[in-house]
Structures are given as C-alpha cells and as structure tokens.
Amino acid sequence: LHLRRLPLQQRDLLLSPPPRQRAEGEEGEVTWVLRSSQDPSTVMQTRVCSLCCVSSASSSQPAASCCMHSALGPPLAAQDPAGHQNSMLKGKRVIVTGASSGIGEQMAYHLAKMGSHILITARTEEKLKKVVAQCTHLGAASAHYIAGSMDNLTFAKQVVHKAENLFGGLDMLILNHIGHTYFGYFDGNVDHVRDLLKINFLSYATMTVAALPMLKISNGNIVVVSSVAGKIGLPLTVPYSTTKFALDGFFSSLRMEFIQQKTNVSITLCIISYIDTDSALKTVSGVIQQPAAPKEECALEIIKGGFLRKREVYYQYHATKIPLLLRDWAPEILQSLLLMNYNMDNFQRKEV
Ligand SMILES: NC(=O)C1=CN([C@@H]2O[C@H](COP(=O)(O)OP(=O)(O)OC[C@H]3O[C@@H](n4cnc5c(N)ncnc54)[C@H](OP(=O)(O)O)[C@@H]3O)[C@@H](O)[C@H]2O)C=CC1
Numbered sequence: 001l002h003l004r005r006l007p008l009q010q011r012d013l014l015l016s017p018p019p020r021q022r023a024e025g026e027e028g029e030v031t032w033v034l035r036s037s038q039d040p041s042t043v044m045q046t047r048v049c050s051l052c053c054v055s056s057a058s059s060s061q062p063a064a065s066c067c068m069h070s071a072l073g074p075p076l077a078a079q080d081p082a083g084h085q086n087s088m089l090k091g092k093r094v095i096v097t098g099a100s101s102g103i104g105e106q107m108a109y110h111l112a113k114m115g116s117h118i119l120i121t122a123r124t125e126e127k128l129k130k131v132v133a134q135c136t137h138l139g140a141a142s143a144h145y146i147a148g149s150m151d152n153l154t155f156a157k158q159v160v161h162k163a164e165n166l167f168g169g170l171d172m173l174i175l176n177h178i179g180h181t182y183f184g185y186f187d188g189n190v191d192h193v194r195d196l197l198k199i200n201f202l203s204y205a206t207m208t209v210a211a212l213p214m215l216k217i218s219n220g221n222i223v224v225v226s227s228v229a230g231k232i233g234l235p236l237t238v239p240y241s242t243t244k245f246a247l248d249g250f251f252s253s254l255r256m257e258f259i260q261q262k263t264n265v266s267i268t269l270c271i272i273s274y275i276d277t278d279s280a281l282k283t284v285s286g287v288i289q290q291p292a293a294p295k296e297e298c299a300l301e302i303i304k305g306g307f308l309r310k311r312e313v314y315y316q317y318h319a320t321k322i323p324l325l326l327r328d329w330a331p332e333i334l335q336s337l338l339l340m341n342y343n344m345d346n347f348q349r350k351e352v
C-alpha cells in the first residue's frame with residue numbers, strides 16, 4: 001500500500017496500530033478494519049482498490065466505493081487472463097486522437113477490452129475503420145470514428161461535438177495525435193514550427209476547451225501524451241520538442257487553476273520515452289542506441305495514469321525519471337549521456 005498517498009488524517013489511522021486484513025471484498029478490492037491510536041474507539045472500515053492502492057474511508061461505516069474512482073464509477077472488478085483491469089473504464093465515454101496507428105491504436109484496443117464507449121480520430125479513414133472493427137470485436141460498448149486533420153481547429157471542435165451527440169457526455173479525453181515533422185537538424189523553417197504547433201498544441205487546447213463543460217459534469221479526465229522531448233531539449237527534434245514543451249506550459253498551468261477553482265477535472269501529462277511504433281522505428285532506428293519500449297504496455301500505462309488522476313505518467317520510468325532528475329541537478333552530465341545515445345554516423349535526415 002502506498003500509504004504516503006493518503007491524506008495525513010487517514011495516514012495516522014492507518015499506520016498505528018498496523019492495519020489488519022479482515023476480508024476479501026469484490027475481486028480487485030480488499031476490506032481493511034482500522035483503529036485509531038489516539039482514540040481506539042474510532043473504528044474505520046475501508047475498501048482499498050488493488051490497482052491504485054489509495055483508500056476511501058469513512059468513520060464507523062464502510063466506504064461507498066473505492067477512493068477517487070468513485071467519480072468514474074464502480075471499483076475494479078475481475079482481471080482478464082491478459083492482465084486487464086477490464087472494468088477500469090467500463091461504460092466510460094472516451095475520445096482518443098491519433099488512434100489509427102501506434103500508441104493511440106493500442107489505447108483504443110485496451111479501452112475496447114475494458115468495455116468503454118470509444119470515439120477515435122485521425123486523418124486516414126481506411127485505417128480508422130479497421131481499428132473500429134477491431135474495437136467492436138474486442139468488446140467495446142460502442143466504437144465510432146471521425147476522420148479529419150487537426151490542422152483544422154474547426155475539425156478539432158467537431159470531434160468533441162460528435163462525442164456529445166453520440167454519447168451525451170464525456171468521461172475521458174485522450175490527446176495523442178502528432179503532425180508530421182522531420183528528424184534532423186533544425187532547418188530554420190519557422191513556418192513549419194508554427195504549423196506543427198497548430199496540430200500538436202493548439203488543437204489540444206481547442207479540444208480541451210470544447211470538452212470542458214462535459215468533463216466538469218462527469219468529473220472526468222484529460223490525458224495529454226507528451227514526450228521526454230517535451231521536458232528535455234534533445235537534438236534533431238526542434239519543432240517537435242517545441243510543441244511538446246508548449247503542452248507542459250499550458251496543461252500544467254491549467255491544472256493549477258483547476259485546483260484553485262475546485263474544478264474536479266484531472267489533467268495527466270504523459271512523459272514517454274522511445275516506443276516501438278512503426279513511425280518511431282522507421283524514423284530513429286540506427287540513430288538512437290537505446291531499445292524501444294513496447295507500445296501495448298505504454299498505451300495501458302497512459303490509460304491507467306489518466307484513470308488514477310495522476311499529475312504525470314513516466315514511461316518507461318527509468319528512461320524518463322532519471323534523465324529528469326539529472327536535468328535539474330546535473331545538466332552537464334545529462335548532456336554528455338544524451339549525446340552518447342545518438343549514433344550520428346548512422347544519421348541521415350529522415351522524414352518522421
Ligand atoms: N513513438 C515514440 O517513440 C514516442 C511517441 N510519443 C508520443 O506518443 C504519441 C503517439 O505517437 P506514435 O504512436 O509513435 O505516433 P504515430 O505516428 O504512430 O501515430 C500518430 C497518429 O496521429 C495521426 N495524425 C497524424 N497527423 C495528423 C493530423 N494532421 N491530424 C490528425 N491526426 C494526425 C496519425 O494518423 P493519420 O496519419 O491517419 O492522420 C496517427 O493516428 C504522440 O503524441 C507522440 O508525441 C512520445 C514519446 C516517444
């Protein structure tokens with residue numbers, strides 16, 4: 001149990017005396033009976049979600065449902081053989097952008113297995129149709145697509161309105177798409193940076209604004225897929241990195257405002273390292289020395305992070321957290337390590 005995640009008041013109750021496991025609740029949950037060290041007459045029963053390990057509790061009576069997930073529905077139920085927490089987002093209404101391939105496609109499949117209502121989007125209709133068919137096959141409560149380009153901000157709003165018409169509301173907005181750019185030294189083309197900002201950043205802000213009324217009603221989640229290149233400056237990705245840093249500025253500030261305004265909509269910024277999507281492998285293999293992490297696992301970690309209302313997700317943890325610690329404490333060491341990660345002999349300007 002990650003007791004440190006609990007509010008101080010509850011932590012005191014949990015830590016002393018040590019909690020005693022009393023009974024197994026529903027699968028995926030455990031019921032604990034706790035007694036306060038200061039006032040032993042205070043008995044607290046709490047159900048703890050096995051996924052997030054954060055408890056919700058009320059004095060002298062059982063908690064109605066698991067922790068912060070009460071906002072998202074019932075606690076976790078059974079896990080499928082593949083290890084899916086398959087009711088995590090059951091019945092929830094989710095938009096996934098950039099879901100015709102790569103990590104977005106894998107997120108759609110995980111959500112389908114969990115029984116969500118899914119609306120996916122990207123430009124290529126043929127690919128979207130195939131992903132929707134696969135989602136239906138995997139058990140999605142419903143699966144839909146809308147094709148279009150995010151360089152058109154009117155289209156970005158239309159996606160949200162389509163979800164409203166289809167589902168009558170929205171629980172989770174997963175912003176994942178990226179526009180095409182080059183993997184190479186900055187060519188001085190600032191117009192390209194502006195165009196990429198529109199796709200990778202302004203469309204995210206536009207969709208967030210359009211979806212906010214629905215997310216406020218559902219106490220929902222905004223999930224923003226960023227990159228280690230959105231926290232640390234790296235060579236060969238100047239336009240891309242610019243757009244990802246912009247996401248951090250916008251969404252981290254917005255998160256703080258939500259807290260001040262008591263807006264119960266979570267914002268999860270996902271800091272992702274090198275992943276084995278077709279586009280990434282095609283673009284950087286041979287140049288980047290480190291191995292690529294699996295897209296299926298990456299997709300699940302992003303969804304879990306959003307569901308758990310985490311501030312940030314780090315995937316893979318070691319490949320993102322350690323460089324981030326070095327960034328602030330030993331930037332010169334980080335710089336040397338990063339440069340060693342690039343095989344510039346194999347480098348040739350490639351399209352992303
Ligand atoms: N793969 C990696 O190594 C890493 C990826 N990430 C992040 O993960 C996310 C997904 O990356 P990944 O799966 O590799 O990317 P992919 O290239 O596999 O997928 C990109 C998706 O965006 C869509 N897309 C492209 N251009 C547009 C456009 N103009 N308008 C709307 N949709 C568009 C694509 O579909 P279509 O072409 O049909 O429009 C596709 O569905 C991104 O946010 C990326 O920054 C972060 C770190 C590392």
Ligand SMILES: CC(C)CCC[C@@H](C)[C@H]1CC[C@H]2[C@@H]3C(=O)C=C4C[C@@H](O)CC[C@]4(C)[C@H]3CC[C@]12C
Nearest residue numbers: 227228229273274279280283284288319323352
């Ligand atoms: C430990 C780390 C700090 C080391 C650096 C890791 C570097 C090499 C990793 C981290 C983030 C990665 C890029 C990324 O975020 C997204 C994309 C888009 C995709 O379509 C094509 C590949 C690309 C450009 C990735 C290229 C490789 C990057 C720069």
